Amino acid sequence: MKRGKRLRSLTAKYMSIILTALFFINFLIIGTSLLVFHVYDHKDAETLQIEKAWHKDARSLQNPGSEDINRMFAKWQNRYPQARLFWVDNKGRLAAGRNLAADIPKHWNAAYTANFIKARYDNDPFTVIAFPQNDASYGFIVFEIERKLLQPAFTEVNTDFMYFIVPAGIVLFVTVSYLFFLGIRKRLLYLQHAMEIRDVDGLPVPITVRKQDEIGQLEMAFNQMVEELRESRKREEAEEQLRKELIANLSHDLRTPLTKIRAHAYTLGKEALTPAARQAVDSIEQSVSKMDRLIENLMAYTLLNAKKLKYEPALTDVVRLARSFIAAWYPVFEKEGFFIDVQLEDLAQRHWNVDPLWMERIFDNLFQNVIRHAKDGKYIGLKTEKTDSYDALAVLDRGKGFQHKSSEKGAGVGLAIVDLMVKKMGLDWKIESSETGTIIKIIHYR
Amino acid sequence: MLARILYIEDEQEIGRWVTMNLTELGHHVIWLRSGEEAEGHLAHCDLVILDVMLPGLDGFSIGKRIKKEQPDLPILMLSARTAIEDKVEGLSFADDYLTKPFHPDELAARVEVLLRRFNKNDEILKLKHLTIHTKDMRIINHETGEEILLTGKQYQIFQYFLRHLNQILTKEQLYEGVWGEPYMEGDKTLMVHIRYLREKLEKDPKNPEIIETIRGIGYRVRK
Numbered sequence: 001m002k003r004g005k006r007l008r009s010l011t012a013k014y015m016s017i018i019l020t021a022l023f024f025i026n027f028l029i030i031g032t033s034l035l036v037f038h039v040y041d042h043k044d045a046e047t048l049q050i051e052k053a054w055h056k057d058a059r060s061l062q063n064p065g066s067e068d069i070n071r072m073f074a075k076w077q078n079r080y081p082q083a084r085l086f087w088v089d090n091k092g093r094l095a096a097g098r099n100l101a102a103d104i105p106k107h108w109n110a111a112y113t114a115n116f117i118k119a120r121y122d123n124d125p126f127t128v129i130a131f132p133q134n135d136a137s138y139g140f141i142v143f144e145i146e147r148k149l150l151q152p153a154f155t156e157v158n159t160d161f162m163y164f165i166v167p168a169g170i171v172l173f174v175t176v177s178y179l180f181f182l183g184i185r186k187r188l189l190y191l192q193h194a195m196e197i198r199d200v201d202g203l204p205v206p207i208t209v210r211k212q213d214e215i216g217q218l219e220m221a222f223n224q225m226v227e228e229l230r231e232s233r234k235r236e237e238a239e240e241q242l243r244k245e246l247i248a249n250l251s252h253d254l255r256t257p258l259t260k261i262r263a264h265a266y267t268l269g270k271e272a273l274t275p276a277a278r279q280a281v282d283s284i285e286q287s288v289s290k291m292d293r294l295i296e297n298l299m300a301y302t303l304l305n306a307k308k309l310k311y312e313p314a315l316t317d318v319v320r321l322a323r324s325f326i327a328a329w330y331p332v333f334e335k336e337g338f339f340i341d342v343q344l345e346d347l348a349q350r351h352w353n354v355d356p357l358w359m360e361r362i363f364d365n366l367f368q369n370v371i372r373h374a375k376d377g378k379y380i381g382l383k384t385e386k387t388d389s390y391d392a393l394a395v396l397d398r399g400k401g402f403q404h405k406s407s408e409k410g411a412g413v414g415l416a417i418v419d420l421m422v423k424k425m426g427l428d429w430k431i432e433s434s435e436t437g438t439i440i441k442i443i444h445y446r
Numbered sequence: 447m448l449a450r451i452l453y454i455e456d457e458q459e460i461g462r463w464v465t466m467n468l469t470e471l472g473h474h475v476i477w478l479r480s481g482e483e484a485e486g487h488l489a490h491c492d493l494v495i496l497d498v499m500l501p502g503l504d505g506f507s508i509g510k511r512i513k514k515e516q517p518d519l520p521i522l523m524l525s526a527r528t529a530i531e532d533k534v535e536g537l538s539f540a541d542d543y544l545t546k547p548f549h550p551d552e553l554a555a556r557v558e559v560l561l562r563r564f565n566k567n568d569e570i571l572k573l574k575h576l577t578i579h580t581k582d583m584r585i586i587n588h589e590t591g592e593e594i595l596l597t598g599k600q601y602q603i604f605q606y607f608l609r610h611l612n613q614i615l616t617k618e619q620l621y622e623g624v625w626g627e628p629y630m631e632g633d634k635t636l637m638v639h640i641r642y643l644r645e646k647l648e649k650d651p652k653n654p655e656i657i658e659t660i661r662g663i664g665y666r667v668r669k
Contacts, residue, residue, distance in 0.1 A: 248529045252499060255526035256457060259547040263463035266550055288547055296528055310530055320618050327614040327663050342662025346631065357530055382662075 010184065010213045017180055021173050028169040035165070046151045047126055050080075054128040054143045064132035066096055069141060073098050082149055084125075088113075089139035126150065187215050195222060203229055240308055251299045255292070262288045293368065297413040300361065304420045311358065313425065315351045318359065318444075319344050319384060322393050325363040326382045332371065333380050341381040347391040352444050354425045362421050365414040366395045366440055374399020377437060385441065390428075392441040402433040448472045449492040449561050454481055454508065455524070456500050460546075464495070464524075467550045468557070481508035488516055493560055496540070498525035498532065506535055513539040520560040524548070555612075563609045571608065573669065574655050576647065580608060585647075599624070600643045607657065607667035616664040640665065 057076075061068050073085045077098050084104075086097035092108040094100075105112060120127035124147045132138040194207045206223040209216050265284040273281065303309040323344055333340050370380050377398025385392040422429045428443040451473050455461040465475045476487050481496075481503045488494075494512060498505035509521050523536040526546040536543040541563070542556050562569065562580065571578040577588045583605060585594040596604060602624045607615070621629040621636045629636075644651040658666045 244529065244531070248527055248532065251528055252526040255528070255546045256460070259526065260457075260459045260463075262547045262549070263460060267463065267466075292547055299528070320616070323616045323663055324619065327616050327619075327660070330614045330660065330663065331612070340661075342660075344662055 008212050010215070013180065013213075017176060021177075024169065024173065028166065032165050047147075050126070050143065050145075050150075051128050054141075055130045058130035058132050058141055059134050061132045061138075064135075064138040069096050069132065072141075076143065080143075080145055080149075082145065084144040085142065087139060087141045090137050091139075095139065120144075124148075184215070187211075191215065191219060191222075201233065203233060243306065244303070244308060247299050247302060251295055254295050258288055258291055258295075294413070297365070297417060301413050301417050301420075304417060304424075311355050311424065313353050313355050316354055316356050316359070317350050318352050318354070318393060319347060319350045321356055321359055322363070322382060322384075325360060325367070329364075329367045332367075336371065336375060337378055339379050341379065341383075341396070343381070343383045345384045345386070347384055348386055349391055349444065349446060352391075352425075352427070354427070358421045358425060362418050362442065363395070365418050369414060370395065370397045370399070374438065376400060379437075390443050390445045392443045394439055394441045396437065396439050398437040401435050401438055402431065449557075450474045450476070450490055451493045451495060451557070452484065452487050452491045453477045453495045454479075454484060454500065454505070455495075455497045456480060457497070464550075464553070467554070471554055473557070481505070484508060484512070488512060488519065491519060492564075493557060494519060494521045495524050495557075496521060498523060498527050498536070506539075509536070510539050518564060520564045522556060522560060524553070559609075559611065559613075562611065571611075571669070573667065575649060576656065578608065594646055596643070596646060599639055600646065603639055603643055604647070604667075607665070610667075612666070612668050614660050614663055614666045620664060 054076075057072050061072065069087050073087075073096065076083060076085055082099065084097070084099045084101060086100055086104060087095045088108045089095040092113075094104065094106050094108070097104065108116075117129065125144045126147050128143040129140050130143075131140050191207065195204060197205050199205050204222075204226050206226050207219045209219045209223070261284065265281050265288070269278070269281045269285070300309065323342070326340070326342055330340060367380070374397035377400075379396070379398040381394070381396030383394045383396065385394055418429065422442060428445065430441045430443060432439045432441075448471065451468060453461070453465060453468070453475050455464065455477065456479050461477055461479070465477045468475045476491070478484060478487075480501050484494075494509075496505040496509050500508070505523060505525065509523065512519060513521060520542075521540040523540045523543045524546065525532065525536070525543070528545045533543050533545075541560055544553060544556055565581060569580045571580055572588075575587055575589045576594070577586045578584070579586075583601065585596070585604075586592070587594060603620070606620060606623050615623075617636055618629040621633070625635075640657060641651070644654050644657055647656045648654045656667060658668060660666055
């Protein structure tokens with residue numbers, strides 16, 4: 001990954017949020033402490049000041065006798081009225097004192113002194129011991145005060161901030177994290193939505209890549225996939241076109257000589273012929289028609305089986321459609337002397353989702369079969385049927401039925417096409433055939 | 447001479463045969479082997495019959511060009527290409543599409559229908575007791591010598607029948623062809639108009655001979 005990309009990545013962003021948060025929390029704690037606790041400079045601590053001043057005063061005593069020391073005590077007592085001050089001279093006697101506690105002995109031996117120093121060291125009361133003129137031969141002077149009477153090392157100020165800044169900081173961090181993930185979630189949802197969009201050809205549509213991070217890479221990968229899918233669809237369409245073209249050309253090439261055969265037979269038929277020759281010409285004529293139908297059905301069947309026959313279903317009024325089919329076939333049946341029985345009534349659902357051209361093909365094949373196999377019955381019926389569970393269009397004849405071997409075979413492909421088309425359009429069909437006739441129903445279940 | 451027909455077909459035997467048949471019916475046929483010289487003949491033609499697979503420019507391209515220049519010139523495609531796609535493309539500009547191997551009688555019938563539809567024939571049509579001059583639609587009862595006058599709608603309906611002579615027209619087809627709006631199931635308008643039309647045209651409106659009722663389907667006017 002390039003450096004720029006790495007910087008733009010979600011990982012980098014997430015890490016920067018985490019690091020900022022960690023830094024921010026430190027800053028928050030320190031900052032809050034600074035705001036909340038007022039800390040005095042250590043140099044200025046009162047105890048230190050006292051210690052220094054006591055030693056200094058002790059050092060600077062001119063004549064460390066009772067008088068001087070009492071003067072010094074008086075001065076200190078002015079500043080610290082509650083401090084206890086006393087002097088133990090070089091003989092261990094308590095020579096002077098102020099505010100003395102009852103437990104201070106009159107005589108100090110070495111053991112007591114050591115014990116006293118040990119007890120007071122870094123303890124409460126705060127105690128400073130100094131030698132006048134820095135000379136132990138004058139004994140020592142002691143300053144004692146309860147620590148609570150002195151100024152503390154720090155004080156709490158702005159305590160309200162404590163209750164505001166820390167929660168606010170946490171809320172801020174949570175908000176930033178939430179917004180970050182909300183951003184990711186939004187983009188993932190957008191991506192999902194975009195992936196679900198389909199073009200008119202049923203293929204997904206490429207996505208606009210807006211950022212170069214991990215989701216952006218996912219989008220690019222998706223776009224690449226869409227591109228490949230389109231390529232593959234294009235290839236498939238080209239193959240389909242080639243196949244259709246091949247079949248169309250084959251059909252064309254078969255029909256051209258067939259047309260010539262018919263042309264010659266027709267020309268021949270206009271001559272004065274013997275009855276046998278006339279029959280031969282008629283036979284050629286019939287065979288041409290039969291070949292034509294067979295080629296047509298075979299082509300349709302091949303295309304249909306390869307799922308390459310154009311299929312465009314639409315909500316279609318089938319009663320009306322059926323009427324137009326029988327209208328087109330009427331002259332043919334009329335010429336053959338058929339009784340044409342059309343009873344097209346309304347259906348519970350007369351609009352079916354079917355391809356009208358496919359329906360036409362189905363009925364053409366059914367009518368064709370009646371002409372070819374049920375001519376003897378001299379009857380063609382086209383009726384609507386309405387039951388509780390389905391609507392149907394029925395083609396009826398009074399031929400000898402399917403069991404009877406017709407003189408003309410080859411109904412197989414025609415009915416195979418009917419079967420494939422009916423099923424593909426989500427319809428059903430049924431044949432009821434007996435010696436007295438056949439009923440074929442094209443059924444639409446509700 | 448009935449009509450001047452421009453016929454474009456590269457296949458020798460079929461071309462000769464069709465030309466012969468149409469000529470026998472009284473038409474004047476100009477047969478060309480390709481579409482290149484078609485341009486010069488268009489002005490004098492009543493109808494064009496076009497094959498699809500031709501050397502050079504194919505029949506679809508030629509047909510589209512002709513239709514663009516002369517929308518009033520009927521075109522009949524005559525092809526061995528039977529795929530639905532081909533028919534759909536052909537009928538996007540052509541007025542009829544007949545597939546090979548066709549029967550010459552069917553070709554003749556379709557040519558006649560097209561010529562009538564485009565009023566290319568000043569035909570005098572005789573239907574039972576009626577004589578009809580198709581170009582100005584004068585209808586005369588030649589038994590009485592009286593001219594029959596129709597109202598606007600009746601005239602439109604009867605003309606529609608004559609344009610689709612011998613064809614069975616469903617009531618939907620007829621209504622939508624004449625009124626130009628979708629037929630509503632159960633609408634009696636057409637039936638009422640047909641009844642009035644029959645009262646004017648038929649000798650005995652109870653047993654019509656001119657406008658046949660085809661039970662369960664529609665109507666037909668037959669020559």
